[in-house]
Amino acid sequence: MIHNDLIPLMVGxxxxxxxxxxxxxxxxxGVPDLLGILCTMxxxxxxxxxxxxxxxxxxxxxxxxxxxxxxxxxxxxDGLTVFMLxxxxxxxxxxxxxxxxxxxxxTQKWQFYSLFMLMLAGMNGVIVTGDIxxxxxxxxxxxxxxxxxxxxxxxxxxxxxxxxxxxxxxxxSMFVLLGVVWMYAHTSTLNMADMAMVLRDGGSGExxxxxxxxFLVGFGLKAxxxxxxxxxxxxxxxxxAPISAMLSGVLIKALxxxxxxxxxxxxxxxxxxxxxxxLTLGTVSMCVGVLxxxxxxxxxxxxxxxxxxxxxxxxxxxxxGTPLGILAALFHLFNHSVFKxxxxxxxxxxxxxxxxRDLRKMGGLARRMPLTAGTSMAGxxxxxxxxxxxxxxxxxxxxVAAVQAGLYGYAIIAIVASILTLAYVMKMMRYGFLGNLPExxxxxxxxPAMMKLSMSLLALICIAGGLLLLPQVRELFLTDASKTFKAxxxxxxxxxxxxx
Amino acid sequence: MRIFLSLVVLAVIAVGIGKTLMEIPFGxxxxxxxxxxxxxxxxxxxxxxxxxxxVVGYRAFxxxxxxxxxxxxxxxxxxxLAVGSASGRRRDVEPASLVLxxxxxxxxxxxxxxxxxxxIHGHLTPGGGFQGGAIVASAFLLVYLGCRGRRIRHGWxxxxxxxxxxxxxxxxxxGLTAAGHFFLSNxxxxxxxxxxxxxxxxxxxxxxxxxxxGAELAGVIxxxxxxxx
Numbered sequence: 007m008i009h010n011d012l013i014p015l016m017v018g019x020x021x022x023x024x025x026x027x028x029x030x031x032x033x034x035x036g037v038p039d040l041l042g043i044l045c046t047m048x049x050x051x052x053x054x055x056x057x058x059x060x061x062x063x064x065x066x067x068x069x070x071x072x073x074x075x076x077x078x079x080x081x082x083x084d085g086l087t088v089f090m091l092x093x094x095x096x097x098x099x100x101x102x103x104x105x106x107x108x109x110x111x112x113t114q115k116w117q118f119y120s121l122f123m124l125m126l127a128g129m130n131g132v133i134v135t136g137d138i139x140x141x142x143x144x145x146x147x148x149x150x151x152x153x154x155x156x157x158x159x160x161x162x163x164x165x166x167x168x169x170x171x172x173x174x175x176x177x178x179s180m181f182v183l184l185g186v187v188w189m190y191a192h193t194s195t196l197n198m199a200d201m202a203m204v205l206r207d208g209g210s211g212e213x214x215x216x217x218x219x220x221f222l223v224g225f226g227l228k229a230x231x232x233x234x235x236x237x238x239x240x241x242x243x244x245x246x247a248p249i250s251a252m253l254s255g256v257l258i259k260a261l262x263x264x265x266x267x268x269x270x271x272x273x274x275x276x277x278x279x280x281x282x283x284x285l286t287l288g289t290v291s292m293c294v295g296v297l298x299x300x301x302x303x304x305x306x307x308x309x310x311x312x313x314x315x316x317x318x319x320x321x322x323x324x325x326x327g328t329p330l331g332i333l334a335a336l337f338h339l340f341n342h343s344v345f346k347x348x349x350x351x352x353x354x355x356x357x358x359x360x361x362x363r364d365l366r367k368m369g370g371l372a373r374r375m376p377l378t379a380g381t382s383m384a385g386x387x388x389x390x391x392x393x394x395x396x397x398x399x400x401x402x403x404x405x406v407a408a409v410q411a412g413l414y415g416y417a418i419i420a421i422v423a424s425i426l427t428l429a430y431v432m433k434m435m436r437y438g439f440l441g442n443l444p445e446x447x448x449x450x451x452x453x454p455a456m457m458k459l460s461m462s463l464l465a466l467i468c469i470a471g472g473l474l475l476l477p478q479v480r481e482l483f484l485t486d487a488s489k490t491f492k493a494x495x496x497x498x499x500x501x502x503x504x505x506x
Numbered sequence: 507m508r509i510f511l512s513l514v515v516l517a518v519i520a521v522g523i524g525k526t527l528m529e530i531p532f533g534x535x536x537x538x539x540x541x542x543x544x545x546x547x548x549x550x551x552x553x554x555x556x557x558x559x560x561v562v563g564y565r566a567f568x569x570x571x572x573x574x575x576x577x578x579x580x581x582x583x584x585x586x587l588a589v590g591s592a593s594g595r596r597r598d599v600e601p602a603s604l605v606l607x608x609x610x611x612x613x614x615x616x617x618x619x620x621x622x623x624x625x626i627h628g629h630l631t632p633g634g635g636f637q638g639g640a641i642v643a644s645a646f647l648l649v650y651l652g653c654r655g656r657r658i659r660h661g662w663x664x665x666x667x668x669x670x671x672x673x674x675x676x677x678x679x680x681g682l683t684a685a686g687h688f689f690l691s692n693x694x695x696x697x698x699x700x701x702x703x704x705x706x707x708x709x710x711x712x713x714x715x716x717x718x719x720g721a722e723l724a725g726v727i728x729x730x731x732x733x734x735x
Binding site for chain 2: 014015018021022024025026028029032070071072073076077078079114117118120121124127128131139140143144146147150151153154155157158160165168191192194195196211212213215216
């Protein structure tokens with residue numbers, strides 16, 4: 007374990023970028039695009055630097071303002087943190103590349119980039135913080151920015167979706183805040199590591215159980231687990247395509263899945279009951295999401311329901327709790343971030359060119375937009391779990407992990423859901439990109455260069471993603487992340503003994 | 507039937523929460539972090555106001571987050587409301603009476619002065635950047651209510667807002683460059699407690715927050731007034 011000064015830059019860089027953007031971007035035309043690209047590139051680079059450091063030292067610690075925890079706020083970077091940081095910032099960078107072209111249709115580009123970078127700062131803050139109240143604050147930044155971004159088009163339907171999202175999201179945040187308050191009342195500390203130590207020494211009473219329920223509901227709402235999912239199918243399709251990609255690709259994972267993992271593994275300590283709850287919620291999400299996705303005709307809405315279902319897969323992997331299950335869940339989390347952002351960006355490209363999201367009004371787009379069709383095909387195949395695309399390997403690992411753990415029922419359900427996934431993916435491909443080109447769409451052109459570049463890069467990751475499982479690469483990226491789960495509350499012990 | 511069912515569910519939850527909360531000991535001193543703040547806050551940060559020593563000292567990173575939440579809300583509101591109103595449109599409204607008009611003009615600078623006092627003395631007396639900023643914004647609200655037709659200039663308020671945020675982040679990041687210091691650490695001399703120029707970077711941050719919050723809330727009021735006309 008070492009101290010590291012780079013950690014606060016993960017939050018500071020996008021935050022400064024957002025403020026600068028508001029200051030300069032209003033007048034100077036090129037500034038928003040440039041700042042967006044520079045900031046996300048910077049945080050991505052920092053993520054890689056931290057990956058190297060974590061590989062060497064396992065845990066990085068930073069005490070904000072030089073106050074030792076639990077007095078001040080600590081930032082902790084371990085394998086899981088760095089894994090999430092890289093996933094989030096990689097997607098953010100590619101989405102910004104795409105936005106440079108896509109967002110020129112909208113006025114007020116600086117507002118978009120400001121909100122985008124604030125959302126990124128919020129997510130990075132949630133990921134690196136080691137303080138439970140600080141987690142809530144940065145959760146709010148990311149959430150409030152995403153409410154505004156969903157409403158960015160300011161059409162009637164978008165405002166309605168944003169309002170619904172804001173109400174449900176605030177409710178979730180309130181649950182989290184109430185949980186934080188009660189945990190503070192019980193342990194009289196806000197630092198996660200210190201809290202874990204207090205819980206281990208002082209035993210856990212009913213109040214911890216109550217707070218666990220509140221956290222599960224609050225973060226479950228953010229992760230859109232069924233039955234807390236009702237806002238997602240409205241909010242994600244209504245946002246501009248780059249934002250849909252961010253929301254479905256990384257926001258629900260950073261605020262929901264990551265926070266659940268961090269709290270229940272590193273602070274409370276996982277129990278059999280909790281694993282069972284996660285398994286059940288995951289299975290229900292997976293089934294409900296896939297069944298509802300099947301009957302959608304709106305391309306983005308279909309993808310939104312698919313996100314609910316795929317987060318279910320991730321939760322099942324985490325609920326299984328064996329090293330292989332965790333590894334598979336994390337791998338699927340990464341894959342889902344990549345292919346779901348790619349598909350949302352693809353649907354955005356289709357909307358950009360044709361002006362519609364309704365699958366019934368499309369067809370034969372592959373002839374007019376070959377690159378969009380090709381990249382979307384790669385994303386779809388990864389989503390459906392066709393070998394050798396990355397999604398196949400992660401789903402296979404989840405099923406294998408379930409079988410190894412003796413959970414045959416879950417394995418069978420996961421396979422059935424995977425077949426249904428293939429069905430809705432085929433529907434999207436068949437009606438959208440294959441078949442006959444309608445007369446109305448004869449004159450359309452493929453999208454501008456930056457959008458193409460961004461989608462091609464994502465498609466490449468979809469195809470080559472399976473390589474992450476090669477032993478040398480796996481050691482660097484996935485294994486370190488899954489060690490966090492194995493260490494559990496032991497991490498807290500190491501941090502606190504380092505501090506004292 | 508549905509109402510009955512929801513009442514039953516609510517009752518079950520209420521009993522559960524009530525039972526659990528009985529567990530928290532009442533009236534006993536269980537604080538350890540809080541106790542430390544009260545004992546050492548003054549010496550550690552040089553701020554006479556202990557709340558300030560926590561808000562801008564120990565947990566400054568949270569405050570940076572809270573300032574940002576407000577900024578997000580203001581930018582978001584601007585983005586959502588900006589479309590409907592064609593700016594520059596000015597409706598002819600009936601002017602307010604002379605008494606009201608003069609009263610507002612008389613009070614406006616006084617309220618600004620009071621707000622500035624509150625945020626400049628945030629490290630010495632109760633109050634701080636958020637409170638002072640809210641008072642400053644109330645002065646603008648008074649002008650909007652009393653002297654109809656008067657406007658703040660948009661660019662000006664937005665620039666203040668972003669500058670305030672940049673000063674906060676910049677001061678924090680500056681700590682990283684100075685040797686032996688950290689993000690958001692108090693690297694300026696602490697001075698004598700109870701003096702105006704004391705407590706290092708805390709007053710500077712609070713002044714920046716005061717300007718930022720004042721400009722932000724005034725901007726929000728302006729956005730909403732524009733929308734309602």
